[in-house]
Amino acid sequence: MAAADPGTGILAADVHTPGQGNLLALAERNGLDNIRVANGDAIILLREMLAPASLSGLRVFFPDPWPKKRHHKRRLIQPEFIELAATRLKPGAPLHCATDWEPYAEQMLEVLSASPAFDNSQPDGGYTPRPDFRPLTKFEGQGLDKGHLVHDLIFRRNDT
Numbered sequence: 001m002a003a004a005d006p007g008t009g010i011l012a013a014d015v016h017t018p019g020q021g022n023l024l025a026l027a028e029r030n031g032l033d034n035i036r037v038a039n040g041d042a043i044i045l046l047r048e049m050l051a052p053a054s055l056s057g058l059r060v061f062f063p064d065p066w067p068k069k070r071h072h073k074r075r076l077i078q079p080e081f082i083e084l085a086a087t088r089l090k091p092g093a094p095l096h097c098a099t100d101w102e103p104y105a106e107q108m109l110e111v112l113s114a115s116p117a118f119d120n121s122q123p124d125g126g127y128t129p130r131p132d133f134r135p136l137t138k139f140e141g142q143g144l145d146k147g148h149l150v151h152d153l154i155f156r157r158n159d160t
């Protein structure tokens with residue numbers, strides 16, 4: 001996605017250092033200079049290191065699904081995170097989520113639809129058809145191999 005959009009600075013956050021190294025190696029191999037990697041928790045990055053209305057978009061692709069009910073509170077897409085994300089996004093900026101875990105997709109749709117700061121880009125208020133610009137990752141491929149359905153959700157920060 002960084003290669004397809006060289007004029008946009010991409011800030012990638014993960015706690016998994018081998019994944020960070022892999023991304024940096026790929027960026028170097030492809031001669032990309034529009035990627036920066038933040039080593040750590042995306043919540044802390046948003047809360048403590050990014051200014052209000054500083055992001056032109058936010059992508060949350062295949063966040064850990066935490067399938068067990070007692071772990072649901074660990075899921076990233078919760079009302080508190082969405083409220084924080086809303087403060088960091090510019091008006092009109094997209095928040096794009098994708099997951100191969102159906103119950104989490106339902107939670108994402110519920111939480112995002114309930115937020116007054118976001119509007120669903122889909123007029124019917126549902127999921128977004130898989131956009132061509134989102135590449136297939138290894139993780140998504142593994143989900144598809146298991147027969148999982150993948151859902152995309154694209155909401156936009158409104159002016160409220």
Ligand SMILES: C[S@@+](CC[C@H](N)C(=O)[O-])C[C@H]1O[C@@H](n2cnc3c(N)ncnc32)[C@H](O)[C@@H]1O
Pocket residue numbers: 013014015016019040041042043061062063064065137138139140
């Ligand atoms: C299921 S993997 C998906 C990876 C990748 N987005 C993909 O589509 O293949 C979830 C990733 O989220 C990262 N992660 C989980 N919680 C995080 C957090 N609070 N901040 C940053 N990264 C986090 C994990 O380290 C892991 O690499």
